[in-house]
Amino acid sequence: MNTPSTPSLLAATAAPGPSHHRRGLLALALAPLLAATLAACKKAPVAYQGMDITGAEYARDFQLKDAQGQVHTLADYRGKAVMLFFGFTQCPDVCPTALTRAAEIRRLLGDDGQRLQVLFITIDPERDNPTVLGAYTQVFDPSFIGLYGDLEQTAAAAKEFKVYYKKVPTGSSYTMDHSAFSYVFDPLGKPRLVLRHEQSAKACADDLRQLLQQSA
Template sequence: MDRRSFITVTGLSLLTSVTLAACSKPQPKFNGIDLTGADYGADFKLHGSDGREHALSDFKGKYVMLFFGFTQCPDVCPTALARAVEIRKLLGADGGKVQVLFVTIDPERDTPELLAQYMQAFDPSFLGLNGTAEQTAKVAADFKVFYKKVPSGSSYTMDHTAITYVFDAENRLRLALRHEQSAEQCAQDLRSLIQTA
């Protein structure tokens, strides 16, 4: 290869690299755990607190915040749902693009009617989901969520993972928001996802 050809080829390679770099979308930096490309969190179907069956894929086009909990939870679950309310407010007009789903890990006690009342106490657009014990175990396992019954006096409580999963509008698992993250940090992460779509 002569010198002129070498310079031309090298120049074209460099130009192509710069052009591709300029055209690719910048990857956002998240406060939460970046799960982009994760190979878990499969689609599922559960009964909704609105009386209808729902699949995760039904919410394509929305940014889904998915939390596993139970209505008799004394602290973690109400805190997570109150934070979700605040996140939607902080997002302003984009808050309407966010759908909150609450999967009960206590289907024995959390009926659709009880879930409907519980969701209503936070935001009427939030949707509670329940299934059989077997369905619940499968969905939780698909999302690597731990939970177990813990005896408490004459009744029981539940120990469980306190993570909120976030799916983008293409129904891809993107983030895990830690329980200790502030609403502001979470809203910043959601805003980054929305803006880079």
């Protein structure tokens, strides 16, 4: 039996050759770049001032008519952020305040204001006929769209969006008690934010700007 010579044993146990060394140096050099790439992929979550409802399984859609009688769903506004508010045209304070704020939000967004569609869904279809609804929304901004349904459709939409409303008698007439928040949907039509009534136009615009930048 042949016994390996001493030089052969030394060669077998020697350190890795130049190619192994180069690969090791390359891995060390690329490590910081790889770490930076991974960090960029894992972006820190956006801190909104409104309530983040990303992934919500409610407020998913509606099927209602505009002042011209055309049926609309959220899919009609794909490519834009949508701000949606439930109210009624004879509302003395909450609704006009919300829509005035919405107009100011569009102004604060500058060019991005063109990427925001504001929708107003009436909870009082008995009085808010198409003519009244169309004229009301136009007062605040020509781009705003008023939507309505019959009593059953209105109740179904409010239930889907977890909106409270109730008819309250006032002498010979009535008023409506209702929730006072706005929903925001991203350009893919997904529910993303609930804006509280007390939030300022600037706070809302800041949230919408971040949302639109994410979707750019």
